[in-house]
Amino acid sequence: xxxxxxxxxxxxxxxxxxxxxxxxxxxxxxxxxxxxxxxxxxxxxxxxxxxxxxxxxxxxxxxxxxxxxxxxxxxxxxxxxxxxxxxxxxxxxxxxxxxxxxxxxxxxxxxxxxxxxxxxxxxxxxxxxxxxxxxxxxxxxxxxxxxxxxxxxxxxxxxxxxxxxxxxxxxxxxxxxxxxxxxxxxxxxxxxxxxxxxxxxxxxxxxxxxxxxxxxxxxxxxxxxxxxxxxxxxxxxxxxxxxxxxxxxxxxxxxxxxxxxxxxxxxxxxxxxxxxxxxxxxxxxxxxxxxxxxxxxxxxxxxxxxxxxxxxxxxxxxxxxxxxxxxxxxxxxxxxxxxxxxxxxxxxxxxx
Numbered sequence: 001x002x003x004x005x006x007x008x009x010x011x012x013x014x015x016x017x018x019x020x021x022x023x024x025x026x027x028x029x030x031x032x033x034x035x036x037x038x039x040x041x042x043x044x045x046x047x048x049x050x051x052x053x054x055x056x057x058x059x060x061x062x063x064x065x066x067x068x069x070x071x072x073x074x075x076x077x078x079x080x081x082x083x084x085x086x087x088x089x090x091x092x093x094x095x096x097x098x099x100x101x102x103x104x105x106x107x108x109x110x111x112x113x114x115x116x117x118x119x120x121x122x123x124x125x126x127x128x129x130x131x132x133x134x135x136x137x138x139x140x141x142x143x144x145x146x147x148x149x150x151x152x153x154x155x156x157x158x159x160x161x162x163x164x165x166x167x168x169x170x171x172x173x174x175x176x177x178x179x180x181x182x183x184x185x186x187x188x189x190x191x192x193x194x195x196x197x198x199x200x201x202x203x204x205x206x207x208x209x210x211x212x213x214x215x216x217x218x219x220x221x222x223x224x225x226x227x228x229x230x231x232x233x234x235x236x237x238x239x240x241x242x243x244x245x246x247x248x249x250x251x252x253x254x255x256x257x258x259x260x261x262x263x264x265x266x267x268x269x270x271x272x273x274x275x276x277x278x279x280x281x282x283x284x285x286x287x288x289x290x291x292x293x294x295x296x297x298x299x300x301x302x303x304x305x306x307x308x309x310x311x312x313x314x315x316x317x318x319x320x321x322x323x324x325x326x327x328x329x330x331x332x333x334x335x336x337x338x339x340x341x342x343x344x345x346x347x348x349x350x351x352x
Contacts, residue, residue, distance in 0.1 A: 035261065040092070040263060044263075048145065048274070051078075051081070051274065070281075071283075072279070075275055078271070078274045081271070082105055085101075095322075099321035099322050099324070100258055100261070101264045104265065104269075106325075106329065107254055107304065108268055108273070111254060112247065112272060113276065113283070113293070115244065119240055119243070119280060122240060122243070123136075123236060127232065128233065130281070132233060138277075140240045140241060140244070140277070141274060143241045144270075149266060156256075156260070159256060160260075166257070166260065169308075170253075170257050173253055173302070173304055174302050174305035176298075177297075177298045178298070178302060180297065180301070181302070193239075195239070199239070203230050203235065204229045205232070206229045206230070209231055209232055209233065210231050214230065214233050215228050215229070215230055215234060216229055251269070257308050258304060259321075290340075291339050291342065291343055292335055293339050295335065296332055296335020296338075300328060300332065304324075
């Protein structure tokens with residue numbers, strides 16, 4: 001009868017154990033979530049959770065100012081793990097998926113570099129000391145994991161239900177790249193940012209920091225009651241999350257133009273952001289040396305959007321992932337090399 005319990009009385013102990021093991025484990029291997037076995041999702045989320053726990057609970061248990069050397073070491077760890085995870089995808093899903101993952105990983109990390117400018121401006125505008133900046137970035141990554149998951153889930157559903165959405169993503173990337181290349185990019189003026197001013201008007205905020213606390217209890221100036229107030233750390237955290245959502249509008253369609261596999265899109269996004277947040281303290285001091293990287297990024301966005309249409313014209317199911325990865329490295333490598341050559345002789349100055 002369907003759903004009846006198996007009779008274990010007629011088989012040996014070893015066979016019974018194997019049968020029970022298969023009943024427990026098989027669902028995790030057979031159940032699919034967004035087209036990928038459930039155990040792969042759980043493995044990735046477990047790895048990210050362990051990394052974050054190790055980061056905050058061991059490496060940064062006490063608030064301290066993170067120097068360039070420590071930032072580079074932590075970033076090297078995250079980048080190495082991201083590359084090793086690409087090897088795991090190669091082993092589990094094949095060379096094509098691995099090439100798509102590495103391309104998405106590199107593109108996402110490069111796109112997120114512009115986020116460094118905005119994060120540095122947020123910290124400077126709100127006078128957040130360097131000793132507390134890592135704590136804000138750490139909790140910010142938790143919000144990113146959730147928000148990117150929601151955006152990628154919605155994007156994957158749209159692409160699966162309406163294939164033409166992918167062409168909209170591609171066209172958006174081409175227009176964005178052309179705009180960046182020929183019209184430049186507006187400088188960020190965080191002091192007059194309407195979102196920041198709105199939050200300042202509508203949140204109970206303290207005038208000063210209270211250690212590394214995000215929320216404290218204080219007397220309300222109007223009512224005299226003891227109520228919760230947000231500190232500048234919480235305001236910085238909210239602004240960073242809003243900035244990440246804005247940047248995701250570019251980065252998520254870019255990765256979907258590389259691959260429509262939600263697992264590769266999500267894992268490459270999170271590993272790239274984990275590494276970039278770790279690299280922030282070193283990158284903020286030398287970001288001016290990458291003056292022409294934005295132009296290279298504009299060309300890269302045009303290429304990523306164009307290859308969706310090129311694949312159709314050539315009668316291909318998708319643009320060859322290995323070729324896409326090679327062109328991506330060539331464009332970004334040229335941008336970095338030209339930037340370093342044009343800005344040679346400039347000294348790195350720590351971010352304020």
